[in-house]
Amino acid sequence: MVNVEEFAKRLKIIIDYYEISASLLAEKMGIQRSSISHILSGRNKPSLEFVLKILKTFPEVELYWLLNGVGEFPKQTITKNQHPPLSFTDDSKQTTKLIAENIPDNKKEDEIDRIVIFYKNGTFKSYFS
Incomplete structure (x- = not known):
């Protein structure tokens, strides 16, 4: 089960990361502003539809990070011509x-x-x- 408080904190991290307001987030996701407000306040739990809209709107958001805090945000996406930074050791x-x-x-x-x-x-x- 998703911890609503922790989910709200991660939603706030997304808002801060993109430097947008809660109402602009709602607009980008195509939902009512009150939905964001109710989740941020802990009044409502996020629905599956809400979670899927976040993932569709912001591809850098990782599902497991959003739901459980496991993983990283923003997730590293690799395009065809891009290579992730590699760490090398002497061995x-x-x-x-x-x-x-x-x-x-x-x-x-x-x-x-x-x-x-x-x-x-x-x-x-x-x-x-």
Whole structure:
């Protein structure tokens, strides 16, 4: 179940992030201003339709963050020509080398360009050789 108080705090974060008023938020979402006011005050719980309208209006809002505070806001969206910032450690080349050394001899003629590890939370790490 969604904690209404915490949901209202996250809705306020969205309003502050976009530097808009509650009434402008309502206008962008195509809903009545009173709906925003009632949710922010804790009087009403957000409906599924309300949550879906937020996600449609603001694609940077992550569903799990909005409902439970888990995740991040704004979520990082990656377009076709964009690459997320990568963090490298000193052992990234070492890791690539170790993996390459464990490939059977008949496959060593192909050089490894990069290794990408995908995590269940949607993030990943990329190691370049």
